[in-house]
Amino acid sequence: MLIGEVARRSGVSCRMLRHYDSLGLVRPTGRTVGGYREYSEEDIRRIFHVESLRTLGLSLRQIGRALEDPAFTPSALVADLIRRSEDRLKREQELLDRLRTVDASTPSAWQDVLRIVKLLHGLNSPNAARRQQAVLAPADDVPVPTDLLAAAVLAESDPNVAGALRWALARAGGDGVASVVAGVYSDDVDVRRRAVLAVAAMAETPGATAALADALGDPDPMVRRHAALATGKTGSTAAAPTLVAMIVDGTNDVEAAEILGALSLDPGPANQIMNALTAELSTHSADSSVRIRLIQALAELPAPVAKSTLQQLTYDEDRSVALVATALLAVVESRSTN
Incomplete structure (x- = not known):
């Protein structure tokens, strides 16, 4: 042929x-x-x-x-081709993400495109200080697209940069919640931790409440704690069990006790919270440090709810527990008469 x-x-x-x-x-x-x-x-x-x-x-x-x-033998060559193809796809996906970010900013001129590109470079810098600066002082006051902020929040490991990103995302309002809330359901525990902190900063924004309520059942204790602090501040009694556990563990126990005190102003959950704290007192009868934290939490409750239990604890066999209960009982009685 x-x-x-x-x-x-x-x-x-x-x-x-x-x-x-x-x-x-x-x-x-x-x-x-x-x-x-x-x-x-x-x-x-x-x-x-x-x-x-x-x-x-x-x-x-x-x-x-x-x-x-x-x-x-083709195996090594095929493996190399797979690696190269994956690298190429990764680069192309990164380019696609950048293009979508630029498009989301609705640029009206090439100058707007260049400003967003500059912002992207800042957020992708290996230097944490530069990433933080890019968030706090975007080029020429260019508004940062919420999708970009959400992706950065979920990936950021530096606490200072993460804080700046959460602040910027909170300023973005409802759109910011919608962009980051998916991270609460991620399989990656680090992503869930970052996401719940970001959503907690917008706890009263529509869309955040349901995600934080779901996070109360997260298998990771840190995610549950952040969710409990946020939802408790909004008046959700569903956070109470986790808040009590935080007092027992000594993790953010002062803040947890203050939130339980605020929740107990409602007569409905007050007895439930009181019973939970007294149950832990019995469970940890041999651990004075845990019992003292629980007593301090009792002192945050309204006087009519806590007074009787504190009076009983003034006669506790553990002298340190009895002394703390005596001092806090005086504080509670003083508060009730003012």
Whole structure:
């Protein structure tokens, strides 16, 4: 079969077939009387082998090695192609994300595009101080797209930069919550921790309440604690069990006790909170440090609720517990008479 017919049937141009010939990749086994290339069936099969390998991204040199070396094993080469393809896809996804971010900022001129690109470079800097500066002082007061802020919040490990990002996201309002709330349901515990802190900063914003309520049941204690502090401040009694556990553990116990005190101003949950604290007092009867924290939490409750239990604790066998209860009882009684 002559080169023109091969090109027509195979879809490989005559120019490329000549190039294959010059490289020794596919050389026609015959020549006509006039000196024209003549391809056999085996030559045509080889052309299709070459084209198949090209679709995998192999270079012509790699294809030549694969076809000529009987001992050639494709596994290492295929693995390398996979790695290169993954790297290329990652770069293209990053480019797509940048383009979407620029598009979300609705630029009206190229200058607006350049400002957003500058902001993106700042947020992607390996230097934490530069990332923080990019958040706190965006170029020429360019508003930062909430999707970009949300992605940065969920990825940021530096606490100072994360705080600046949460502040900026909170300023963005409802759109900011919608962008970051998905992180509360991530499989990655670090992402959930960052997300719940960001959502907690906007706890009273529509959309945040449901996510924080779900986070109260998170398997990670840190996520539960952040959710409890945020939801408790909004008046949700669902946070009470976690807040009591925080007092027992000594984690943000002062803040947790203050929130329980505020929740107990409502007669409904007051007894429930009181019972939970007294139950922990019994459970940890041998641990004076835990019991003292619980007594301090009792002192935050309204006097009618806490007074009786504090009076009983003034006679506790543990002298340190009794002294703390006596001192706090005086504070509670003083507060109730003022």
